[in-house]
Amino acid sequence: MKAAVIVFPGSNCDRDCKTAIERTTGAEVSMVWHGDTSLPDGLDLIVLPGGFSYGDYLRCGAMAAQSPVMRAIKAEAGRGTGVLGVCNGFQILCEAGLLPGALLRNAGLKYVCTAVALDVVNSQTRFTAAYRDRRDVSMTVGNGEGNYFADETTLDRLEGEGQVVFRYRDNPNGSARDIAGIVNDRGNVLGMMPHPDRAFEEELGSSDGALLFQSVLASA
C-alpha cells in the first residue's frame, strides 16, 4: 500500500497521520507539500491531516482548498483513489467541493477536545470494512469548527445513500443529525472530524482508528 500525507502550512497532525498509517499498515507514506502540483504514482490513500492550515484565514480550509496540490488531489479523487480528510482535512474537502456541506463554529462556541463514542453507521465502505459488526468505537475530537451543516435535502440524501459513515453518540459540537463523518457518492472520499490518527494504539486510549487504515489496506 502507498499513501501520501499532504502538508499545508499550519498542518499539525501530518506526522501523526504518517506514523499511524505506517504502524497500522506498514505502508510507504510520502509527505507532499501543498505547493506541489503532482502526487506520487500508484497511491492507494491520500490524507489531508488536521491542523490549522493557513491559520484558518477567511474560513477553515478555504485557503488550503485553493492550494496547487488540490488540483492533483481532485484528479486522483476523480480516478477513484481513496482520499481521507481528518478534522481540518474534512473542512478542506468541503471547501474544495469534494464533499457536500460545510463545518460551522461549534454550537457551544467552545473548542472541544474530548474522547467521543461513535457509531459506525456504514461498514460497507473501503474505509470502514474492517469494523464489520463493530458499531461502537472510540476516538477523540479536537476542534472549534466541527459543527457539520448541510441543507435538509442534502442531509436526507446523505442518509438515504449510506453516505453517513460515523455518527456521534453524544454530539459534542451541534453537528446536523449527529454526523461525525461522511463519504462522497462514489465512496472514495471520506471526511471526518474525529481523529483515527490519534487512536491507533491502546497506549493512546483507543486503537479503534487502526481499523480504518487497515480497511484501506485491505482494499488496496
Next chain:
Amino acid sequence: MRATVHVFLKPGVLDVQGKAIEGALHGLGFPGASDVRVGKTITFDLAGDDPAKAETEVKSMCERLLANTVIEGYRVEIG
C-alpha cells in the same frame, strides 16, 4: 475602484457568535437587540473603470473564494 464585499451566514444558519453577542447585549441593558448576526467585510482596490464589469468580477471572486455559498450569502459594493 474600491470593491467592498459583505459576507454573512445565510438566514437559517445558526450564528452562534451572534447569539452570544445578543446575550451579552441583553446583559448590558440593551434588551431591544435581537437577531444579531456577525459577518465580515473584505475590501480591496480593483483595476479597471467599468463598475458593471467590476461587479461581475467580484461576484465571481465571492462564488469561488470569498464566500462559502453553502452557508454564506454576500453583498458587493463597487465605489
